[in-house]
Each structure stands twice: as C-alpha cells, then as structure tokens.
Amino acid sequence: MANFNLKINGKSHSVDVEDDTPLLWVLRDHLGLVGTKFSCGIAQCGACTVHINGNATFSCMTPVSSVGNSEVVTIEGLSERGDHPVQKAWEEVDVAQCGYCQSGQIMTAAALLKNNPNPSMEEIDNAMNRNICRCGTYHKIREAVALAAKTN
C-alpha cells in the first residue's frame, strides 16, 4: 500500500492503495466517482475514459502510480452544472439508450473538440471509434459531436 495525492476535477485527493490499482478503481471504489464506468478492463471499449492533462485516457489500464501530478478530469468534473457543450448536445440530440457507455463517449468527444474544435465527420468517426456502444447509438453520437462542435 502506498499513499497517492491525485488532482481530480480541480481538487486534491489522497488515497492509500496498491501501486498497480487502476485509476478507474481508485475513482469508483475509493473516491465514489462512479460516473467513470467499468466494462472491459483492457482498454478496448472506452467506457472508462477520463481526461489526463486534457487527453482522453482509458482509466482501466492506467495504474494510479503513473498519474503523478497530472490533472485528471472525470465526467463529474467536466462542467459544474452539466452544461459543457458536449453534455448539452447529448441532451439536445437525446443520444442514450441504456446510457452506460455515454459518460465515456462524452469524455472522448470533449477531448476531441478541445484539440480540434471543427472536426470533419471523418475525424469524428475516427476519434469516436475507440468507444463501443452496445445499444448502437452511433448515429446519435456523431450527430451530437457535430452539434457540440457547431455550438462550442
């Protein structure tokens, strides 16, 4: 066990866990931030996507010991009132079916738009291809990303 000081959603958090504990489980089990989802555990589906220094990152394969002083942002910290342009676009387009993958989808989309505010549809498809939606809301996801880009 070791102590880690993490910067998450603009606040400092201290946790006492094993070095190899994935950031995902630190967030979910130790900090109660359960908006970041567990699904595959091997960086294949994107449900666990968070931002680390602004980059969309699979938290299920990110050991807590590798996070250091990096700024971590989770779905809970993407905006204070749930009004990030991507979140608003998701509401406007009414994207979700079961909704389980959507926080990861939103985090991937938000990172894309931060680095590329006016993506082409092809760039949207490429960026979002790392996130699986088992319900098949892909049409709505790309529509919402395009809308968020327009209203950003």
Place this chain on the structure above:
Amino acid sequence: MATLTKASRRDFLKIAGTSVGGLVIGFSWYSCDSPKMEVLSTDEILSQAKSFNSYLSISPTGDVVIYSPNPELGQNIKTSFPMVVAEELDADWEKVRVLQANLDTEKYDRQLTGGSGAMPHSWERLRKAGATAKFVLVAAAAKAWNVDASEITVEKGIISHKGSGKTGHFGEFVVEAATMTAPEEVTLKDKKDFKIIGTAVKNVDAKEMYTGKPMYGLDFYREGMLHAMIQRAPFGMKIKSVDDSAARGVSGVKDVVTFGTSVAVVGESTWPLMKAKKLLRIDYEPDGAVESTADHDRIFAELMANGKGEVKRKDGDFDAAIKNAAQVVTAEYQCPFVAHSPMEPENFFAHVQGDKVELIGPTQTPDRARQATAQLLGIPPENITVEITRLGGGFGRRLRADFVEEAVEVSRAMNAPVKVTWSREDELTGGAYRPAVRYRFEAGLDASGNMIAYKLRGVGMNAGNCTRENNFPSGAVENVLIESIEHKSSITTNAWRAPITNFLAYAEQSFLDEVALAAGKDPVQFRLDLLQQAKTSPVGGELGYDVDRMIGVVKAAAEKSNWGKDPNVKQGFSVYYSHRSYVAQVADIVMEGGSPVLKKVTAVTDCGMVVNPTGANHQVRGGIVDGMGHAMYGNLTFENGVPKQKNFDSYRLIRMKEVPEIDTHFLDTGFDPTGLGEPALPPTGGAIANAIFSATGRRLRSQPFIEQKEFSDIKLEIRRA
C-alpha cells in the same frame, strides 16, 4: 372515443408509503438556469403528494410523480410509460417527475423487461391510470365550483370552467379528489387529440446519465458493503479441489468462499479481487459432457441427418409434393453461440439478514430474482425486497437470476451486505448465451416457379423450439413441414434479443432469396406473391402474422429504398414479423476496389402507433446495428467447455466507423402500439447477406460473415459511405 371496462385491480392500488429507493434520485425537469422558479425536491413533493393509483401521485403544488414499474435497460420505457399516463391525465409534462418503482406484485402486473411486451401489455392500463385520475380531479373541481363536470376542460395540468371563468391547477383539487372513488369505466381520449404521445419527449434520465450520477447497479454502494468476484467452473465440469492460499495472500482480500461450482473472493474493493481471482488454483473434473465447438459441429451433422424431429407444423403432404416438384432448392444455415455483452457487466447487491433479504441491482425480471432467492434460502418471497436500478443494457442476459443468487450466497456466507461484480471475462465465459442453431431448408417449385413445398428442419443447442412454425411463409405454401430437434448441451443458453428469430429470420430470408432467384423471380415480388396467396387462400391453421400488415411494410420498403432502380447499387431484401411488429429492410451494397461495402439500410416498421419517435428510431437503428454487428463478427467457440474468446480484443463488437446510414420509416396503420426492443433485429442479417449475394454471387450461409470461407479471398466490410 374508446371506453374501457377491464383493468387489473392491482394497477389501481394506491401507493401507501412514499419510500424512494436509495439509488433513485429525483430528477427535476426544470432547467438549472431558471433560478426564478422554485423547485421542490422529489422527496418534498412526495411527502405531501396524494396517491391516485399505482402509477400516479400528485402534490398540492401541482407536481406530478409517475412511477414506471418496468426495468429500464435502454428501451426507453421509463420515458414512454409515463408519457402515456400523462397524456390521459392531460398533465403538463414540465411538471412530471418519473420514478422507477421497486418490485411490487400487489401493485403491478408483468413487472419485467422482455419480449418487447411492455407497451402492448400496459397501453390500456396506463391510459386508464391517467384518465381515472383526471376524472376525479375534474369531479373535485366541479364540486368546489358547483358546476357540471361535463363543462370542465383540462389542459396541461390546468382545470378550467369556461362559463364561470374559474381555473385552477391539479394541486388545488388533489386533497378532495384523492378521497373520491375512481370510476370503473372511463372515457379515453381519441388518438387524434394526443398531445404528448407521438412527440419526441426526451429521456427522463438524461441529465443524470450525462453528468455521471450513480444510477446503475454497479454504481451502488453502501457503507460496510463487501465486494465479491467469482470464478465459475467450465461448462460440464465441477470442482475437484481449491487451493486459495495465493489468493488469500493478496492485500485487501478478506475471505474465499466456495459454493456449488463457484469460488468467490471477497474483499473491501474490486481491484484486489481481480488480482486474487487469477491466483486461485482450482482443479476441475467432468460432471457431464465437456464440449468443444468441434463436438457441436459433429452433433449438428448427426442430428440433422438422423435426429427425430418434433413436428411443429404440417400442412398438406411435403414429401409427396417435393417428389413432384420441377425444381428443388436445398440449403443449410448455421449460427454460433454468442454472448449478450451488455456494457455494464452483471452485478447485484444482496443483504441477507436472517430470513429477510434486500436485493438491489440491474435485473430484467425482479420477480424472478425474488423467487430464485426465496427458493435458494427456503424463505417466503414476501420477505424479500427488490429495488430495480437502471440497467446498463440487458439483451436478455438479465432475465436470469444467476448473478442474484451468487450475491445471496456470498452475503449469507459472509453475514454481510455484498455486491457481486462480474468482469468482462466473466461475462463472456460465464454462460447463458444465444444458442447455436443449424437449419436445413428444402423448397419445391412447380414448372411456373411457384413454391409448392417448404420444409424447415432445425437443430438447436438448448434452444427449445428453434422454429417459429406459424410465421411466414407458413400459410402461403400448400405443403409445409416444420420440425425442431433439441440437443441438451452443457453450455448454458438464454433468451438473446429476439430469441430464435435473431438467427432464424436471417436463415429463412436468405433461403427465400435463394428460392426466388431459382424461380427466376424478383425477391420482393416473390414475397408479395406468397403473401397474396396467404391472404386470398391461407393454408393450414393458425397464422402468427397479419398478412396485410406484412404486405404493407414490404411494399413501403421497396418504395423507400428505390428497390431495383440503381444498377450500381446491389440490394438485398428481408422482412420479418416478431414480437407483434413488422419490419422490412433493404441493404444497399456497392463494390469498391473489388470488395462489397455496405452503405445503407432502409427500414420500414409497422409497430402500430409510435409513442415516442426518438425512442422508436433508437430501437430500430439499435436493432439493426446489433443485428449487423453480430452477423458480421459475433462468435463464441469452445475448447473443453471453456469459451476461447474472453474479452473485446478477441470477441468483436461493431464500432462507429462500421455503421452505415440507416434510413427509418414508420407506417401509421392505426393499431395500438406494439413493442420495438426486438423486432428490427431479425431482418437485418438476411438483408445484408442477400445484398452481398447480389453484389458478389457469394452466398453466406453461416455467421459470423467475416469468418466464412466464401470471403477468404476478398475483403468483406461494413462502413460508412
């Protein structure tokens, strides 16, 4: 106007308590940026609210709380059910809050999600719940104003009497109205007067989902709760011995518990358990048939050749007719086992305390969770409460109660509240799959190319009846023989979105394409000719489908897809009736660089009245994407009772870039709404396979498509145009 007399009494019991489940967080419809409006919490509203029936409570503030009893797994029932109640109530949707009801068999009928059956089952009772409440509210207003109730109008939660100029909101009359007896019969609205039904009302859980609030079973946490992860035995095996010393040595592991063929590692957080589970050393020994995929292929061949089929339907004399046929077409189709793969892996919370149990989690069948627990512990079902969380997908997997029983077992053993979590590897290897099935079709054509004989013989692995004997083309062919053969496998199976038809429709619609081409007929016209036969002189007994409604979607899909009009686009047609709805689909393929590329699917659906166009579109597109993805990639193979594909790196799911344009249309046929969670999936595989044949001359008779030898030399892909 419609009147109703029948309704189950249980749907009209008044809610006694106002208990709100721990996970249910009242969501305000008022936007965050309208601070001028005073917003009450759902608990505050409920503390004053009067209950009108099992679905509906209204507070003196005029806020309306609607309970949605059925588990929500993405089919949008938590939004569409309350829309129906609010419609007949003439509520202001902005003042409606929706709560997930816990399991309550006194108050609700059929509190489950499966078979696309919720809306057809509940349509009338939901309407009556709203209409009877409106009736007594109007009666209370009439009494207060001393006017005739028939002169009163209601709009958006406001009750008005034109003659006296009096108006008031629902809340002003709830105290009096709640003391009145709801009428046995009530007048329902004419459908043309609907204001909420038929509109794109947004998902009631949207805000919580998009801000990461705890809503799913896996998000549930309670102080003092233990976590458990479980190693399950390979299929057909039992435990010989367990060495858990290494697992127990992992920091954070509290105990290791063995029950049945399972070994649970228990601790205070999830990650140590994932590590510890890998350190379990378990020896297994056979306890029945230990099967591999090669065994299944052999069993299919043996049973198809020699198995005694159970005759499911027999019209005319197939054997005689096939002997006299001018042309005979025969083909076999096969599908593998596939997993359900909901994005939220299986999980459940249980707290066993003496002879009482608290269950919380994602289940499609809360009552089965309760009954299974009652049986396991030998306690009365009434001692068990079930709180339903939002489900991160189901696809049939959560119809079972195996994960509930596991949580109960571990909670009992540990004498503590326990949440069992499955990993993705557990989900893919832990069973209850779509059954593997093989079909053999034979069709006889007369000299003019008319199908005079049709035979379907199916062999399923734990599939039950693997045919749908009263579906098309039964009724349209003079001589029909349909047989089903069951192999009892040690591989566990379960309903998987559109059970049986999820593959049967593909096989049948592909085979009918083969027959149409052999007859020298256009595949759409071939189907229309058969349907005309079923309409004018139906053959045999019961038919499961409405011929006119099927003709309707066939014609509309041909029209909307420009069937046969563009020589550069190769098309495939498919139509299927399942779960009371009709869906016809056309897949468009173009050849690019020598490879067939799927560009578009056009779908025409007749599900009666569409309650929520957004939800309906979601279900049709989602069903097509699901059908497409599994037809292309889905495959679980076995080696000595263990699946070889263990996670999404080897078990491929469809992704963003592989999804073509999907053009959806709905026919308004005037029928009451039927379910839509499943019916769009079955036709998809056939439409795609038929388009691939049209483009390449290569017939895909097995799934997954990308692994078939027909495409070993050229690339087969689906992607956006």
